[in-house]
Amino acid sequence: MSHKTIMILLDGCCYDTATENLGYLEHLVSIGKGTKLRVLGELPSLSRPMYETLMTGLPVDEHGITNNHLIRCSNQISIFDLCKNYKMTTAASAYHWISELYVRAPFQPLMDRVQLKAVSKIQHGIYYFEDQYPDSHVYSDAEFLRQQFEPDFLLVHPMNIDDAGHKYGSTSSEYHQSVAIENILLSTVLPIWMNAGYQIMVTADHGMNEHHLHGGNSEQQRMVPLYLFSDKFVKGIHTDQCLSELFIAPLLCKMLKMEPAPGMRPLSQMEVQIIDV
Numbered sequence: 001m002s003h004k005t006i007m008i009l010l011d012g013c014c015y016d017t018a019t020e021n022l023g024y025l026e027h028l029v030s031i032g033k034g035t036k037l038r039v040l041g042e043l044p045s046l047s048r049p050m051y052e053t054l055m056t057g058l059p060v061d062e063h064g065i066t067n068n069h070l071i072r073c074s075n076q077i078s079i080f081d082l083c084k085n086y087k088m089t090t091a092a093s094a095y096h097w098i099s100e101l102y103v104r105a106p107f108q109p110l111m112d113r114v115q116l117k118a119v120s121k122i123q124h125g126i127y128y129f130e131d132q133y134p135d136s137h138v139y140s141d142a143e144f145l146r147q148q149f150e151p152d153f154l155l156v157h158p159m160n161i162d163d164a165g166h167k168y169g170s171t172s173s174e175y176h177q178s179v180a181i182e183n184i185l186l187s188t189v190l191p192i193w194m195n196a197g198y199q200i201m202v203t204a205d206h207g208m209n210e211h212h213l214h215g216g217n218s219e220q221q222r223m224v225p226l227y228l229f230s231d232k233f234v235k236g237i238h239t240d241q242c243l244s245e246l247f248i249a250p251l252l253c254k255m256l257k258m259e260p261a262p263g264m265r266p267l268s269q270m271e272v273q274i275i276d277v
């Protein structure tokens, strides 16, 4: 069984909008090839704090990245640190805030956009710094990294859904269309990545509301999808109860066959049981 994992982080993608538009992922789950869960995001439902929560398994009060304007590197044990300890190769095709958290801060567009063979927590990264950078290019950048470096852990982080949400709101046609485009992109890359032996996680950091916002405590802003394509989990739809976002990091550890960091919640405490015992 392969432990290589690709995490696709759909920035700002609501649970309901994912269900309505990500037909290819819904198909894979419906034919027994995947696992679907509903995740309740942590607070505040903001990007940079949630990136750190997703990568460390810690709530905001513990990791200290309290808002988007706090620009510094992570000082906690992240998935990238653990991979490094296990001598695994890591790569990211991601928004520049990921580079700021796990490589260096502040991000310098003229210096930091492409960082290959870097001596840092993320060894190979291609980072964009405009929210309109096309998601199609984010996947192309990811595929370049995958082919060149065969990473054990690859983070793929498109921003166009969040961008559409901020411009037009979560009930807009534009927001829905941005998720529908993701459906096409995912149905293009996932067969290739699965055939190459990768386990896949698709999730989001937070949702979006009709006022073009996220950050607060409402279902729209917090509820996000989690799709898993891995033989390590019970297949099917497990959405009756919400899973806490704090379990994403330990789930990644399970996929990558690593011991979780001491601060991460044990998977035995998950609200939804998807691990065969």
Ligand SMILES: [Zn+2]
Pocket: 012, 047, 162, 166, 214
């Ligand atoms: Zn946003």
